[in-house]
Amino acid sequence: xxxxxxxxxxxxxxxxxxxxxxxxxxxxxxxxxxxxxxxxxxxxxxxxxxxxxxxxxxxxxxxxxxxxxxxxxxxxxxxxxxxxxxxxxxxxxxxxxxxxxxxxxxxxxxxxxxxxxxxxxxxxxxxxxxxxxxxxxxx
Amino acid sequence: xxxxxxxxxxxxxxxxxxxxxxxxxxxxxxxxxxxxxxxxxxxxxxxxxxxxxxxxxxxxxxxxxxxxxxxxxxxxxxxxxxxxxxxxxxxxxxxxxxxxxxxxxxxxxxxxxxxxxxxxxxxxxxxxxxxxxxxxxxxxxxxxxxxxxxxxxxxxxxxxxxxxxxxxxxxxxxxxxxxxxxxxxxxxxxxxxxxxxxxxxxxxxxxxxxxxxxxxxxxxxxxxxxxxxxxxxxxxxxxxxxxxxxxxxxxxxxxxxxxxxxxxxxxxxxxxxxxxxxxxxxxxxxxxxxxxxxxxxxxxxxxxxxxxxxxxxxxxxxxxxxxxxxxxxxxxxxxxxxxxxxxxxxxxxxxxxxxxxxxxxxxxxxxxxxxxxxxxxxxxxxxxxxxxxxxxxxxxxxxxxxxxxxxxxxxxxxxxxxxxxxxxxxxxxxxxxxxxxxxxxxxxxxxxxxxxxxxxxxxxxxxxxxxxxxxxxxxxxxxxxxxxxxxxxxxxxxxxxxxxxxxxxxxxxxxx
Amino acid sequence: xxxxxxxxxxxxxxxxxxxxxxxxxxxxxxxxxxxxxxxxxxxxxxxxxxxxxxxxxxxxxxxxxxxxxxxxxxxxxxxxxxxxxxxxxxxxxxxxxxxxxxxxxxxxxxxxxxxxxxxxxxxxxxxxxxxxxxxxxxxxxxxxxxxxxxxxxxxxxxxxxxxxxxxxxxxxxxxxxxxxxxxxxxxxxxxxxxxxxxxxxxxxxxxxxxxxxxxxxxxxxxxxxxxxxxxxxxxx
Numbered sequence: 001x002x003x004x005x006x007x008x009x010x011x012x013x014x015x016x017x018x019x020x021x022x023x024x025x026x027x028x029x030x031x032x033x034x035x036x037x038x039x040x041x042x043x044x045x046x047x048x049x050x051x052x053x054x055x056x057x058x059x060x061x062x063x064x065x066x067x068x069x070x071x072x073x074x075x076x077x078x079x080x081x082x083x084x085x086x087x088x089x090x091x092x093x094x095x096x097x098x099x100x101x102x103x104x105x106x107x108x109x110x111x112x113x114x115x116x117x118x119x120x121x122x123x124x125x126x127x128x129x130x131x132x133x134x135x136x137x138x139x
Numbered sequence: 140x141x142x143x144x145x146x147x148x149x150x151x152x153x154x155x156x157x158x159x160x161x162x163x164x165x166x167x168x169x170x171x172x173x174x175x176x177x178x179x180x181x182x183x184x185x186x187x188x189x190x191x192x193x194x195x196x197x198x199x200x201x202x203x204x205x206x207x208x209x210x211x212x213x214x215x216x217x218x219x220x221x222x223x224x225x226x227x228x229x230x231x232x233x234x235x236x237x238x239x240x241x242x243x244x245x246x247x248x249x250x251x252x253x254x255x256x257x258x259x260x261x262x263x264x265x266x267x268x269x270x271x272x273x274x275x276x277x278x279x280x281x282x283x284x285x286x287x288x289x290x291x292x293x294x295x296x297x298x299x300x301x302x303x304x305x306x307x308x309x310x311x312x313x314x315x316x317x318x319x320x321x322x323x324x325x326x327x328x329x330x331x332x333x334x335x336x337x338x339x340x341x342x343x344x345x346x347x348x349x350x351x352x353x354x355x356x357x358x359x360x361x362x363x364x365x366x367x368x369x370x371x372x373x374x375x376x377x378x379x380x381x382x383x384x385x386x387x388x389x390x391x392x393x394x395x396x397x398x399x400x401x402x403x404x405x406x407x408x409x410x411x412x413x414x415x416x417x418x419x420x421x422x423x424x425x426x427x428x429x430x431x432x433x434x435x436x437x438x439x440x441x442x443x444x445x446x447x448x449x450x451x452x453x454x455x456x457x458x459x460x461x462x463x464x465x466x467x468x469x470x471x472x473x474x475x476x477x478x479x480x481x482x483x484x485x486x487x488x489x490x491x492x493x494x495x496x497x498x499x500x501x502x503x504x505x506x507x508x509x510x511x512x513x514x515x516x517x518x519x520x521x522x523x524x525x526x527x528x529x530x531x532x533x534x535x536x537x538x539x540x541x542x543x544x545x546x547x548x549x550x551x552x553x554x555x556x557x558x559x560x561x562x563x564x565x566x567x568x569x570x571x572x573x574x575x576x577x578x579x580x581x582x583x584x585x586x587x588x589x590x591x592x593x594x595x596x597x598x599x600x601x602x603x604x605x606x607x608x609x610x611x612x613x614x615x616x617x618x619x620x621x622x623x624x625x626x627x628x629x630x631x632x633x634x635x636x637x638x639x640x641x642x643x644x645x646x647x648x649x650x651x
Numbered sequence: 652x653x654x655x656x657x658x659x660x661x662x663x664x665x666x667x668x669x670x671x672x673x674x675x676x677x678x679x680x681x682x683x684x685x686x687x688x689x690x691x692x693x694x695x696x697x698x699x700x701x702x703x704x705x706x707x708x709x710x711x712x713x714x715x716x717x718x719x720x721x722x723x724x725x726x727x728x729x730x731x732x733x734x735x736x737x738x739x740x741x742x743x744x745x746x747x748x749x750x751x752x753x754x755x756x757x758x759x760x761x762x763x764x765x766x767x768x769x770x771x772x773x774x775x776x777x778x779x780x781x782x783x784x785x786x787x788x789x790x791x792x793x794x795x796x797x798x799x800x801x802x803x804x805x806x807x808x809x810x811x812x813x814x815x816x817x818x819x820x821x822x823x824x825x826x827x828x829x830x831x832x833x834x835x836x837x838x839x840x841x842x843x844x845x846x847x848x849x850x851x852x853x854x855x856x857x858x859x860x861x862x863x864x865x866x867x868x869x870x871x872x873x874x875x876x877x878x879x880x881x882x883x884x885x886x887x
Contacts, residue, residue, distance in 0.1 A: 001697075008696040015326070016689045022319070023681055026669045028311065035318055042322050045696065046329035052703045059705030060722035062332065064731060065281050067723070068738045069325065071797060072288045075745035076318055078881040079292060080311075082749045083299060085884075087311050090304045092667040097308050151851045155838055158740065162831050165747065166824060203733045205853035210709050212733045259751035266744050273737065285737045289744060296748030330695060336705055355695030 007048025014041030028084040028094040032077060039073045147192065147201050150214055152185045153224060153272040161265035168258050172239060175261030179235035182268060183228040190621075193221055198625025200278070200341075208279070208339030215278040215341070217625025219478060222618070223275040223402055226482050229607060230394045230489045231268055233600045237493050238264070238387040240594040241500065256300055256385070263300070267293035267391065274399050278340045280328045283403060287324060291317035291367070294396045301385040309379035316366055316376045320400070323363025327356040331411075344410045357412045361419065364407075367400035370423070370460055371430035374453045378437075381449040386496020389445060393452045394489035398481050401459055408463070409474070409627060424464035428561040430457030435568035439575065444498065444505040447572055448491045451531060454565060455484045461546055461558055469549035471628035476545035478622060483538025483611045487527035490604035494524040497597045501590060507576055511584035519598040521580050526605030528573035530612075533566045538611025718859025720791040727795065728863045732852050736841065739834040739870060746830060746877050753885035764813070771813045778806040786871050790860070796833075796867040800874025807879030830880065833873030837866050 001009075018038030022031055043066045050062035088094040160178020164171040192199065198217035207213065242257035270290035277283050295317060299310035332338055334353065335346040347353055369377040377397070381389050412419075434454030441447040462477035497520045498513060499505050514521045530537035533544070543562060550559040611618075622628075673681065710722050710730065717725035727735050782803040789795030817826065840862055841852040854862050 002701050005697055005699070005701070009693055012689060012692040012696060015692065016685050019688070020681065020685055022315075024672050024678065026672055031315060035315065035322075038319070038322055042326045042329060045326065046332075049329070049333040049696070049699065049703075050705065052333075052699075052701060053705055053707050054702055055707060057707060057722070059707040060710050060726050061338075061706045061731070062329075063723045064726035064734075065328075065332075067727060067797060068281075068285065068734050071738050072285065072741050074878075075742045075881075076288065076292060076314075079295070079745045079748050079752075080314055080318070082752050082884050083295075083307065083311050083314060086299070086752055087304075087307050090307050092665050093669060095669050096312050097304075148845055148851075151842070151845070155842060159835075159838060162835055165831065166827050201850055203851050204729065205850050206713070206730055209706055210713060210730050212731055259747070262747055263744075263751065266740065266747070269740075282731075282734055282737070285734055285741065289737060289741050292741065292744050292748060296744070296751055299748075299752055326692075333699055333703060333705075336703060351698040352695045355691055358691065 002052070004049055004051040007051070008045045011041045011044030011046075011048055014038065014044060017041075026095045028080075028087065028096070032080050032084065035080075036073065036077060039069075043069055146188075147199050147214075147216070149185050149188045149192070150201055150216055150276055153182060153189075154269050154276065156182045156185060157265040157269040157272070161262040161269065164265065165262040171258055171261050175265060176235060176239060178265055179232055179268075182265075182272075183232040186224050186228040189216065189221060189224070193218070193621075193624055208342050209337040212277070212279040212282050213339060213341075214276040216276065217627050218622040219402075219406070219625075219627040220275050221624070222478060222482060222622055223398070224272060226398070226485050227268065227271050227275070227395055230390070230485055230604065233604050234387045234390050234489060234493070235264070237390075237496070237597050237600040240596045241385070241387055241496055259300060260297070260387075263293055263296050264388075264391065267297065267396070271395055271399055275402065279338050280331065280340060280343070281338045284321065284325050284328055287367075287400070287403070288321050290396060290399055291321060294392055297388045298380050298384045298392065300388065301383065303383065305379065305383035309376075309381075309383040312376045313380040316373075320363040320366040323359045323366070324403075325363075327358075327360030327363070330356040330359070340406070340410050347411050349415055353412075354415065357415060357419070360407060361404065361412075364400045364404040368397055368404065369453060369456060371426050371433055371453065371457065374430065374434070374456075377453055378446055378449040381452065381492075382443065382445040386445075386492055386499060389449070389495070390489040390492035393449065393492060394485040397452065397456065398485060401456070401481065405474070405477070406627075409629065413629075420463040420467060423460045424558065427457040427460030427463075428558060430454060430460070431561055431565035432457075432568070435565055435572065438572045439568060442506060442508065444495045444507050444510075444576060445492070447507065447576065448488065448495055451491075451569065451572065452484075452488055454569070455480070455488070455531065458543065458546065458562070458565070461550075461562070465546060465549045465553065465555070465558070468553055471623075472545055473549050474628040475619060475622055476542045476549070479538060479545070479611070479615070479618070480542035482618075483530050483542060483608050486604050486611065487530040487537075487539065487608035490523050490527035490601045490608065491531075493597065493601035493604065494520050494527070497593050497601060500597070501593050503591060507579050509584040509586050510576070510579040510582070511587060512581060514580045516590065517593060517598060519595075519602050520593070521577065523598070523601035523605040524580075525573075525577060526602070526609050528569075528577070530605075530608035532569045532573060536612040537609045538614075539608065541612055541615050716856055716859075718854060718856070718861075718863050719789075721789065721793070721795075723793070724789050724795050724863075728866065729854065729859065732837075732841075735870075736834060736837045736852075739837060739873065742874065742877050743831050743834055746880055749881060749884060750886050768813045771809050771815075775806050775810060778802055778809075782806070782871065782875070786867060789867060790864070796870040797874060799867075799871040801878060803871060803875030804878030804882075807875060808882050811879065811883065826876065826880075829872055829876045831873060833866070833870035836869040840866060 015038050018034045018036075018041060021034035022038065025031055025034065046062050046069070047066045050059040053059050084094050091097060157178055160174060160182070164174045164178070167174065193216060198215065201214040203212045203214065205211070238257075238260060242260055267290065270286050270293055274283060274286040274290060277286055295310050295314040298313055299307055328338070330352050331343060331347075334350065334356075335343055337343055337346065366373045381392050384392060431454050434450050434452070434457060438447045438450035438454060441450060458480050459477050462473050466473040495505055497517060498510065501513065501517060502509070502511070530539035533539045543566065547559055547562050550562065707722075710726060713730070714720070714722060714725055717729040719725050719728065782799040785794040785802060786796060786799035789799070844853050844855070845851055
C-alpha cells in the first residue's frame with residue numbers, strides 16, 4: 001500500500017463516518033458537522049491520490065479542484081448555519097420536522113367575511129353570488 | 140463589436156447575461172425588478188441564435204480560455220443540450236412575467252412582505268437560470284459539480300424565500316439532501332479523474348472501461364444525482380420543499396431544477412456508463428415504476444393543491460426512469476421519449492404551479508375541497524390547469540402523450556408487460572387527481588372564497604405554458620431531428636415518426 | 652429592522668425537544684449498508700494503479716504561457732479559471748441567500764474590552780500586510796486570493812467583535828459592489844477578450860500575468876467582504 005492510497009482510505013473512512021452521523025443525529029448542527037466530515041473525506045480522496053505522479057511534484061489539478069471544493073463547502077455551510085438558526089427561531093428547535101403542514105396551514109383558513117369587504121376586492125364584475133357573500137350557502 | 144449571429148459566443152451569453160443581470164439587480168435594488176425582467180428577456184432571446192448555428196454546423200464545442208481538453212474546460216452544444224436550454228428559456232420567461240405580478244405588494248395586505256421577497260427573488264432566480272444554462276452546456280465533470288452546487292444553493296434560497304415554518308423546514312431538508320447529493324457526485328468525479336486522468340466527458344468516453352473504480356464512480360454519482368432528482372424512495376424531501384415555496388419558485392423547482400440533475404444523470408449514462416452491464420438499469424426502472432404508483436396515489440390523497448402537484452412530480456419523474464431498462468434494446472427512440480417527457484412535464488408542471496399560485500392569490504388558500512366554483516371567476520386559470528393536466532395524463536395530442544406512447548410501445552414490443560401496466564395505471568391515477576381538482580373547481584363549497592385580485596398576466600402566462608405542453612405534441616417531426624443533432628443518444632434509430640402515427644407526421648424542417 | 656417575515660416572533664416560540672434518533676434495527680441496517688459502501692469504495696481506491704501521470708505534465712508544459720509561475724495558481728486562474736469564476740459566484744450567492752433569510756444581523760455583543768481593542772489595533776495592520784503578501788505570493792508559491800481573502804476577512808471579523816462598525820457612507824452600494832467585485836471583474840475581463848474573436852476567458856499571453864493579478868486582487872477584496880458579512884449573518 002502506497003502513502004497515497006492510505007490517505008485515500010482514510011478519506012473513505014471519513015466519508016462513511018460522516019454518513020453514519022448524518023443519519024443518526026437529529027440536531028441540525030450535528031448533521032452539518034457530519035456533512036463537513038463527509039466533505040473532508042471526499043476532498044482527501046481527491047487530493048490524496050494526486051500524489052501518485054512519477055515526478056516529485058503532485059498533480060496540481062486535484063489541488064485546484066479541492067481548493068474550489070473547500071470554498072463551495074464554506075459557502076454552503078454558512079448558508080446552512082443561518083438557515084438552521086432561522087428554523088430554530090421559527091419552529092422552536094434545530095431539527096427537521098417529519099410531519100408536514102402540521103405546524104401551520106399555508107394560509108390561515110378564511111374566516112367568513114363580515115359584510116364581505118374581502119369579496120369586494122374581486123376582479124370580475126357580475127360574479128356569481130355564491131362567491132360574494134356568506135349567506136349564499138345557507139340552508 | 141458586432142456579434143456574429145451564428146457565433147457560439149451566444150452559449151457564453153446564456154450563462155453571463157443572467158449572471159450579470161443578477162449582479163446589477165443586487166447592486167441597484169430600486170430598479171432590480173426592471174433589470175431582472177430585462178435580463179430574463181435577453182437570456183431567453185439568446186437561445187434563438189443557437190438554433191440556426193446548431194442546424195448549420197452540428198454539435199459544437201467551445202474551448203474556454205482557448206486551452207481545450209484535457210487542460211481546460213469545454214462547453215458543448217448538441218441537440219439534447221439545445222432542447223434543455225430552450226425548455227429553460229420558455230419556462231423561465233413565463234415564470235419571470237408571472238413573478239412580477241405575484242410578488243408585487245398587494246395594497247390590501249400592507250405588511251410590505253412581497254416587496255422584500257421580490258427584491259431578493261430576482262438576483263437569486265437569475266443566478267439559478269445562469270446555473271441551469273451552465274450545467275446544460277458544460278462538458279467537464281468537475282465544472283458540472285460547481286454548476287450543480289450553484290444550482291442547489293440558489294434553489295434552496297428561493298425555497299426559503301417565502302418565510303414561514305414549513306418553507307424554512309423544507310428548505311433546510313432540501314439543503315442537506317442537495318449537499319449530500321453533490322458530495323456523492325464529487326466522489327465519482329474524484330474516482331474517474333484518478334482512474335483516467337481527465338475531466339472532459341468526451342475524452343472520458345474514449346478511455347472509460349469496465350473496471351471496479353468505474354463501477355464505484357457510477358454508484359456514487361448515480362446515488363448523488365438520484366437524491367437530487369427525487370426518485371422513489373429518495374423523494375421524501377421534494378413535496379415539502381416544492382409545496383411550501385412561493386408559486387413561481389415551485390414552478391421553477393419542479394419544472395427545471397429537478398430536470399437538471401436528471402439531465403446530468405442521462406448525460407453520464409449516455410457517454411460513460413451506458414455500456415456497463417450492472418443491473419442498475421433494471422433497478423432504476425423498478426424504482427421508477429414504484430414512484431409512478433406511489434406518487435400518484437399520494438397525489439390523489441392530498442387535500443392541498445400544491446402538495447397534490449408536488450406528489451404528481453414524484454410520479455412523473457418515475458416515468459423518466461422507465462427509459463433506462465427500455466433503452467437497452469429500444470435504443471435512441473426511448474431516450475427521445477424520455478427527453479420528450481422532460482420537456483412536456485416542465486411546461487405542464489410549471490403551468491400547474493402557476494395556476495395554484497393564482498388560485499392561492501384568489502382564495503387565500505389552496506384547499507382543493509374549497510375551490511368553490513372558481514371556474515366562473517378564473518376560467519383561464521382552470522383552462523390552463525386542464526391543458527396541463529391533459530399532458531400530465533398523457534392524452535393525445537399533448538407532448539406527454541408522445542413521450543408516454545413511445546415508452547409504452549417500447550414496453551409492449553419488448554414484452555415488459557409489468558412496466559406497460561404501471562404506465563397505464565399511472566395514466567388513470569393521473570386522470571383521477573387532475574379531475575379531482577377540476578371537479579371541485581365546478582362545485583360550490585361550504586366556505587366561500589375571499590376572491591382576491593388575480594392580474595391577467597398571471598392567468599395568461601399559466602395558459603401559455605399549458606398550451607405549450609399541448610403544442611409540443613405536434614412538434615415531434617420538428618423536434619426529433621433537433622434532438623438527434625450530434626447524436627447524443629448514440630446510433631441513428633429508425634424514424635420514429637411512423638411509430639407516433641401518420642396524423643402527427645409532417646415535413647422535417649430541420650435536417651441534421 | 653424588525654423581522655416582518657417570520658410568522659412568529661423569535662423568543663415566543665416554545666422550545667421543543669429533539670426527535671429521537673433511529674431505533675436499533677434501523678441502526679443495524681444502516682451500519683450494514685455503510686459497511687458495504689466502505690468495502691466498495693476501499694476496493695475501488697485500492698484498484699487504482701500506484702503510479703498515474705495525471706495532468707501534471709500538461710500543466711508544466713503550458714505553465715510559461717499562463718502568466719504565473721505556480722502550477723496550482725495557473726490551474727485556478729487560467730487553465731480552469733471558469734471553475735474559479737463560478738466558485739466566486741457560489742460565494743456571492745451564499746451571501747445573497749443569507750441576506751434574504753435574515754433581514755437583521757445576528758446579535759453579536761460588542762465587547763467593550765480595552766485590551767481587545769488595543770490588541771486589534773496592533774493586529775489589524777499586520778494582518779492586512781499578511782494578506783497582501785499572500786496575494787502577491789500566489790503567483791509563484793502557495794498562496795493567492797483565497798488565502799489572502801480569508802486573512803482579510805478574519806481581520807474584519809476581529810474588528811467587528813471589538814466594536815468597530817462600517818461607516819454609514821459605505822454601508823449601501825459601496826459594500827454591495829465590494830461583495831461582487833471579484834466575480835464581476837472576472838466575468839467582464841472574460842467577456843472583453845471575446846471582442847477580439849477569442850473564446851471566453853482567453854487572456855492575451857502578454858498581459859495574462861497582469862490580468863490575473865487584477866482578478867486576484869478584486870477577488871481578495873470580495874472574498875474578505877463576503878466572509879466577514881457571512882459571519883455577521885445579515886445586512887449590516
